[in-house]
Amino acid sequence: MILEFDAEVFRWAARTQDWFFAAVPDEASADIREIPRMRRGFGAVRVRAGIGGSTWSTSIFPDAARGVYILPLKQAIRRAEAIGGDGVVHVRLEVLDA
Secondary structure, three states: OOEEEEEEEEEEEEEOOOEEEOOHHHHHHHHHHHHOOOOOHHEEEEEEEEOOEEEEEEEEEOOOOOOOEEEOHHHHHHHHHHOOOOOOOEEEEEOOOO
């Protein structure tokens, strides 16, 4: 399954550093939840993500507060694509767990 969408970037402050994520939209999150797959820790789903000219392999995680999956944005990707602490990014997401 390949999805493309615009997502808001948000910051989560951890004890030692800030983490940045992009929220997968409601409808796309619902589609991902319907895919039959083996359960992984924390409900993680393996994906290949792309923003701009950058692609990377990672996992998305369910966020109970938002009711959607969230995509972690690595510092290297944020630097390469000039992604700030807020705003909107265009994401290409290929779900690898299926």
